[in-house]
Amino acid sequence: MTRLSEKQVRALGIPMKRSKYNSRKVVVDGIIFDSRKEANKYCELLLLKKAGEIAEIELQPVFELQPAFVTPQGKKVRAITYRADFRVTYHDGRHVVIDTKGYRTKEYLLKKKMFLKNFPEIEFIEE
Secondary structure, eight states: OOOOOHHHHHHTTOOOOOOTTOOOOEEETTEEESSHHHHHHHHHHHHHHHTTSOSEEEESOEEEEEOOEEOTTSOEEOOEEEEOSEEEEOTTSOEEEEEOOSSOOHHHHHHHHHHHHHOTTSEEEEO
16 A cells, blocks of 8 residues: 655645544655654664664555355355564564554454464564
8 A cells, every 4th residue: 555645645635633532643755654653663663773773664455364255155254464564574574563553443453363374474563
């Protein structure tokens, strides 16, 4: 998924409003982040990358927790996916998923459990 810059969002006429959890969007390097906490974490990861400690930073990686399927009655059921804030790859090939949360919803907690079960090889950090 491609993230739009604040200019692009305004050019499309899409209103930028607060979330229901009262977080404010923040723009860093032309990237719109959902909260100040997420933007600060991105800046911290950029510094680690410039220092050579991190090989790659991926924004908003998507993980399929349960594939889509069709019920015996023919009803299509969509896949369940989880979108993290960051996936960090280290030089030794290790992957770490980082999620910055201000408020942990029931849906998030359930998806976190499914992620931990389906991807035990990926370290998960919640901040």
